[in-house]
Amino acid sequence: MIDLSAYQGIIFDMDGTLIDSMGSHLQAWQKACEAYGYPFDYDYMYSLGGIPTVKTIEMLNEKFGLDHDPLVVAKDKHQFWVDLQHQPLVIDETVAVLEKYHGVLPMGVGTGADREHAIDHLTDTNLINKIGALVTASDVSKGKPNPETFLKVAALLGVEPSQCVVFEDTQIGYQAAKSAGMDCIMVKDGKIQL
16 A cells, blocks of 8 residues: 555545546546537547536637637536536555555545545445545636645645645646645546655
8 A cells, every 4th residue: 555654635536536527527528529529539639638628618619729718618518517427436556545545645636536526436435424625616716737626725724835745646636736836646547656
């Protein structure tokens, strides 16, 4: 088991890091892309994991020269995801870290998901009561790769950013952690990369 005793706080991304939901989100993105005429590229869409949905749509509009209303597309993408009736599962390796340090170090979640979605996922997986802070796309003005999400989690936990370690599954999240002055441990395909 990984030793995090050098840190004073732990911050987890949610989708793809604590909860295995990236697959269902990518299925919903594929449906949304098909509905709105965006070419769907699995690897590109995965690389955008952690970016709030509305911002992702703005990026797709710019990339493909389209001008769809980001709020309308976001609503439809969310409905596609709901229609999949996906039951979120935890990612065992990172949840084992959360369990080991629960009550030992302050822990929080910093996610690009909206607040309602994050609370639903964390409640459905019984993780909500094990974290001391939750910062979502609904709580920040600038999403990842901007460091605001992780800096807010650290502030809520009462821990200096330089004393925090972040668990992330995307390069965008990695950039956000590094910009916040935090160490970052990557999670790939459900496995912690050391």
